[in-house]
């Protein structure tokens with residue numbers, strides 16, 4: 001197991017280096033630089049700023065400098081936010097993104113597993129049909145449209161009630177977490193419920209399910225001990241892509257709902273070509289996702305004894 | 315009093331009349347073999363005896379009694395208390411019938427937890443003791459393992475343990491050795507027979523292997539196209555087989571004592587979506603008569619020996635003679651009773 005984790009982490013480090021390098025050169029290939037965003041600037045001032053940020057050095061030297069600092073865990077100072085260190089930006093704003101993301105993943109998982117199970121149990125009857133229609137709708141409508149629609153609905157509701165039932169945007173209260181989290185998790189929830197429905201259908205007709213019934217197992221015990229545990233495996237393998245989808249989806253949802261998460265800073269940084277913030281957040285998100293994939297692999301082993309034990313031996 | 319008395323069971327699944335007329339009876343402790351070609355409705359009969367047919371299936375019986383209870387109108391609640399407790403099942407394929415995510419020990423202990431209310435620890439202890447009786451080495455360690463760590467023969471022993479752990483009155487074994495290597499079939503069968511005899515459990519043993527039947531069964535029922543076509547004691551059905559289908563089955567099995575050319579049964583079983591109105595075997599029967607256009611009722615051949623064939627009607631000439639051509643008064647006497 002340790003061997004397995006070590007291997008995965010090593011390949012993760014290589015992945016991150018690759019992401020960092022590709023981003024670095026792609027970013028510099030975009031016309032302009034962080035300073036062109038500023039208003040009229042005398043050549044002297046510009047030269048001074050370039051020297052301060054190291055932009056006057058050859059590109060490859062800048063790359064070496066960046067890699068060296070990155071290894072020390074230092075991503076430098078933001079170009080657009082006076083005197084803010086990129087590390088501080090991440091430290092302050094990532095927890096907000098994390099809360100939103102965890103809430104969205106939980107909503108997607110619980111909702112997807114529940115809806116998929118209900119649909120499978122009621123195969124070809126109306127609850128199944130309703131779930132499948134909702135799934136198609138949620139998958140085919142893009143996240144930013146759903147977010148906009150959700151805000152429209154909230155505004156309409158608040159107007160009709162004559163008071164604020166739900167906040168339209170912002171951050172701080174519980175409903176300012178679950179409303180955007182639901183919007184963020186909806187597409188993934190739909191995707192997961194489709195996977196869950198298929199695997200639950202398979203379990204329901206599996207021999208071991210009939211054999212469990214023949215032992216007298218029934219009700220919730222049958223569901224949790226035998227059906228869910230087996231049917232959830234394909235959903236767990238989707239957990240990595242799920243978290244990736246929700247992480248990137250979070251960039252847009254944070255913008256639309258005015259949530260001060262790291263995603264919003266990442267999008268802003270790209271728009272303003274804030275080199276240090278782009279590199280810092282990209283590497284950070286890359287490392288985060290690599291870690292998530294490894295953790296998901298480990299958790300899969302915890303649920304499926306076949307995988308756990310095979311790894312234990314290797 | 316008999317443990318199970320089932321008369322004229324009928325099960326249809328959608329348009330398929332999988333079971334058209336099956337009658338079975340078992341005494342406590344008796345082992346009855348249920349034999350027949352695949353697709354003749356043996357498994358559907360077994361699942362019906364556990365009340366486990368899908369909702370889409372329609373089940374009916376003229377008379378259905380188990381352990382003194384009327385089974386035809388049992389609620390699902392009552393069925394749950396029965397399954398795994400009074401009636402248990404051993405499935406054909408142990409590789410797929412055990413839950414891959416649960417330890418063997420937990421799966422064997424589960425019926426005890428549900429039906430006998432045992433604590434996790436006590437149930438686990440009983441499971442381990444049972445594995446030991448089933449000749450599994452290191453039972454305590456083995457109980458903590460998962461199905462994928464067991465061989466086929468060991469899995470089937472675990473399945474036997476799962477079925478007998480609550481000491482049921484009736485054990486249904488649906489081709490329990492068909493999926494196993496030939497080398498372990500005999501061993502598993504032996505253990506099954508041992509477990510059953512030591513607790514006095516009755517067994518319905520489903521198989522298409524006539525060789526096995528001769529070794530373990532007290533009585534035999536032969537099925538064809540959803541009907542029991544012959545039933546009686548082992549000797550009655552095996553040495554004085556009465557139904558042309560049973561006779562054909564026997565000719566299709568090699569025998570060491572008197573080697574003879576094997577004869578496959580010509581033709582195929584009828585389509586159970588449109589079962590024939592007359593005798594189900596008529597299309598393949600070499601002794602077919604005009605009357606066989608009509609469905610034959612079960613007819614008495616001898617003491618508790620029954621065949622569903624017009625040849626055994628009391629007006630048929632053969633009823634007046636035994637095999638050597640002499641009048642067989644005892645048979646006639648009984649059939650005219």
Ligand SMILES: Nc1ncnc2c1ncn2[C@@H]1O[C@H](COP(=O)(O)OP(=O)(O)O)[C@@H](O)[C@H]1O
Pocket residue numbers: 327330332350351352353354355356357358359368586
């Ligand atoms: N769940 C089912 N749905 C539809 N038809 C079925 C189902 N189970 C069995 N059958 C049909 O019922 C008949 C008897 O099947 P089965 O009892 O499995 O035969 P056996 O066990 O004797 O080989 C077959 O024709 C089979 O196709």
Ligand code: SF4
Pocket residue numbers: 557558559593594595596597599600601602603606610622623624625
């Ligand atoms: S009833 Fe007729 S067709 Fe059917 S088995 Fe007997 S002799 Fe053959």
Ligand SMILES: [Mg+2]
Pocket residue numbers: 353356357488
């Ligand atoms: Mg079968």
